[in-house]
Amino acid sequence: MAFDFASLVPAGSPPPAVRWPGWAKYNFTFGNNDPDGLAIADLAAAAQTALTREGRRLAEYRLNTGPQGYKPLREFLVKKLKRDAAIDCTADDILIVSGSLQGLDLVNAALLERGDTVICERDCYEGTLNRYTRRGINVVGIPLDQGGMRMDALEEALAGLKAKGVRPKFIYTIATVQNPTATVLGLDRRKTLLALAESYGVPIFEDDCYADLTWSGERPPAIYAMSTSQNVIHLGSFSKTIAPALRVGFVIAPWSILSRLLPLKTDAGSGGLEQMMLAEYCEAHFADHVVDLRKRFRAKLDTLVAALNEQFGTAAEFDYPPGGIFLWVKLPDNVDTMKLRDAALAAGVQINPGPEWSIDKAHSKSRIRLCFASPTHDEIRDGIAILAEVCRKQFGVPTRSSNIERRQA
Ligand SMILES: Cc1ncc(COP(=O)(O)O)c(C=O)c1O
Numbered sequence: 001m002a003f004d005f006a007s008l009v010p011a012g013s014p015p016p017a018v019r020w021p022g023w024a025k026y027n028f029t030f031g032n033n034d035p036d037g038l039a040i041a042d043l044a045a046a047a048q049t050a051l052t053r054e055g056r057r058l059a060e061y062r063l064n065t066g067p068q069g070y071k072p073l074r075e076f077l078v079k080k081l082k083r084d085a086a087i088d089c090t091a092d093d094i095l096i097v098s099g100s101l102q103g104l105d106l107v108n109a110a111l112l113e114r115g116d117t118v119i120c121e122r123d124c125y126e127g128t129l130n131r132y133t134r135r136g137i138n139v140v141g142i143p144l145d146q147g148g149m150r151m152d153a154l155e156e157a158l159a160g161l162k163a164k165g166v167r168p169k170f171i172y173t174i175a176t177v178q179n180p181t182a183t184v185l186g187l188d189r190r191k192t193l194l195a196l197a198e199s200y201g202v203p204i205f206e207d208d209c210y211a212d213l214t215w216s217g218e219r220p221p222a223i224y225a226m227s228t229s230q231n232v233i234h235l236g237s238f239s240k241t242i243a244p245a246l247r248v249g250f251v252i253a254p255w256s257i258l259s260r261l262l263p264l265k266t267d268a269g270s271g272g273l274e275q276m277m278l279a280e281y282c283e284a285h286f287a288d289h290v291v292d293l294r295k296r297f298r299a300k301l302d303t304l305v306a307a308l309n310e311q312f313g314t315a316a317e318f319d320y321p322p323g324g325i326f327l328w329v330k331l332p333d334n335v336d337t338m339k340l341r342d343a344a345l346a347a348g349v350q351i352n353p354g355p356e357w358s359i360d361k362a363h364s365k366s367r368i369r370l371c372f373a374s375p376t377h378d379e380i381r382d383g384i385a386i387l388a389e390v391c392r393k394q395f396g397v398p399t400r401s402s403n404i405e406r407r408q409a
Pocket of ligand 1: 239249
C-alpha cells in the first residue's frame with residue numbers, strides 16, 4: 001500500500017491540486033503572452049552574449065551581485081521606470097523577485113497576519129484574492145467605474161473602518177490597466193488616493209504589471225512616483241511584456257520594507273540566466289518590442305470585439321479597454337458564469353468566470369474575463385462562436401448570433 005502522506009499535512013493547508021488536464025483548445029484564461037510576439041532570436045542572442053561575457057557568474061548563488069538581484073537588470077529598470085512611469089529610484093531601491101507573484105507573497109508575509117484588513121478594487125486579480133483568503137484577511141472591495149477605483153467609495157470605506165477602529169494594512173491597487181476591468185486610474189484620482197492614504201495612515205501597494213500595455217503608450221505617473229512620503233510599494237513584472245515563463249518581477253520600496261522582504265526571500269536568489277538574458281535583451285530591444293506587442297494585442301482585441309458583437313450581439317456588454325490582454329464582459333443577468341465555465345470547458349473553451357475575479361459574487365455572477373493575448377485570431381473567432389452556442393443552449397442567450405435568429409433548443 002502506498003504511504004499515506006495526507007495524514008501528515010497540517011490542518012489549514014490548501015486543498016490538493018488536481019493533475020493538469022492540458023489547455024482547452026480555445027483558451028481565454030491565464031494571462032498568457034503571444035508566442036508569435038516573442039522575439040526568440042533576439043532573446044537567444046542576448047543569452048549567448050551575456051553567457052559568453054560573464055557566464056562564470058552562474059557558478060555563484062545570486063550571480064555575485066547581492067541579494068537584490070542582477071545589478072545590470074536593476075539599472076535597466078531604473079532608466080526604464082524613470083522614462084515610462086516617472087519613478088525616481090536607484091538600483092538599491094529594487095528587489096528582483098521570481099515573478100510578481102513572489103512579490104505579492106513577500107509583501108503579504110511581511111505585513112499581514114490573520115484577521116487583518118486590506119482594501120482593494122472590488123473586481124480584482126484572482127491570484128491576489130486567493131492569497132488573502134488563504135491568509136484569513138478581511139478584504140474590503142471598492143467599486144470601480146470607467147475611471148478605475150471610485151474615490152468617493154474609498155473615502156467612505158476608510159471612514160467606516162476608522163469608525164470601527166480598524167486600520168487597513170494597505171490599499172492594494174492595480175491602477176494602470178486594472179485586472180480584470182482594464183481601467184486606468186487617472187491623475188486626479190491618483191492624487192486623491194495618495195491624499196486619502198496619507199490622511200488615514202494607510203500605505204498603498206501598487207501592482208503595475210500591465211502598465212506598458214496601453215494602446216497609446218501613455219500612462220499616468222506611477223503612484224509610487226507621486227508619493228512624497230515613501231508610503232507606496234511598487235510591484236512590476238516582465239511577464240506581460242516579455243514572457244511569463246521567465247518568472248522575473250521586481251519590487252520597488254523604501255529600505256524599511258525591502259529590509260523586511262529580503263529575510264523572507266529564502267530561495268537564494270531568482271533565476272540568474274533569466275536576469276542576465278533580460279538585462280542584455282531589454283537594453284537593446286525593450287522599447288521597440290512593447291510597441292510591437294501593443295499592436296499585436298490591440299489587433300487581437302479587435303478580433304475578439306468583432307466576434308463578440310457578431311456572436312452575442314447586445315447580450316455581451318463591455319467597455320473597449322485602453323490596453324492590456326483581457327476583456328471584462330457582462331452577459332445577461334440570468335447567465336451564471338460559474339456554470340457557463342463548466343459547460344464551455346466541456347465544449348473546449350476555457351474562460352474565467354466573474355465570481356473568481358471579484359469579492360462581490362452577486363455583481364460578478366454574469367461577468368466573464370476573456371484573455372486575448374495568446375489565442376490566434378482564428379481561435380478567438382471560433383472559440384467565441386462555440387461559447388455563444390453553449391451559452392444559448394444553457395441560458396437561452398444570445399437569442400441571435402451571426403445574424404441568425406436561434407430557436408430555443
Ligand atoms: C495584477 C497581477 N499581478 C501579478 C500577476 C502575476 O504575474 P507574474 O508573477 O507572472 O509576474 C498577474 C498575472 O496575471 C497579475 O495579473
